[in-house]
Amino acid sequence: MKRQINLVVLIMLILLSSNSLKAQTTTDEIIDEYFKLYEKSPEEAFDFLSKDIKVIRGQETTENLKKQILFAANQSGVYYGYEKIIEKSLGNSLKLLSFLIKYEKEVVRLTTILYKPADKWKVIEYHFDVSLLKELKESANLNSLQ
Structure with a gap:
């Protein structure tokens, strides 16, 4: 009987500690999970990132943004991975x-904002864009003027 009680207590401790670990998810773990999903399915990754967000950038809904991102991903060629830039x-x-998402035909930037109001990080905003080449060129022009 005492052995059964010890076993029940041990199982409860394991369950409680695993829940507290999940509540302390780091931003790196969130991003790692996103890119693991992205490699298999950009659509699943998008849904993972969007789970707590209903509206992005004013009136743009997550569904509209999802359609744009999936179209861009399908047109950009082979996916080669990502790298953190900011x-x-x-x-x-x-x-x-902020991350570069590397494709065969173009590079896409993903910028996320994460917030931890209590004990768990969550994505509160994100956006994708392809204007970073223009920004890079503009910064080169500004630097040449100095």
Whole structure:
């Protein structure tokens, strides 16, 4: 009987500790999970990132953005991975992360803002764009004027 009680207590401790680990998910774990899903299915990855967001950038719905992103992903050729280009934090609860998503025909930028109101990080905003080449060229022009 005592052995059964010890076993029940052990199982409860394991369950409680696994729940607290999930609640302390890091931003890196969220992004890693996103890109694992993205490699298999950009649509699943998009849904994962969008789970807590209903509206993005004003009136644009997640469904409209999803259609645009999936169209761009299908037109860009082979997916070659990603790399982090920017990480900025405000305090310990707000973080901006920006990534290059590398394709055969073009590069796409994903920028996410994550927020931790209590003990769990969540994505509160994100967007994709392909204007980074233009920005890079403009920054080169500005630097040549100095």
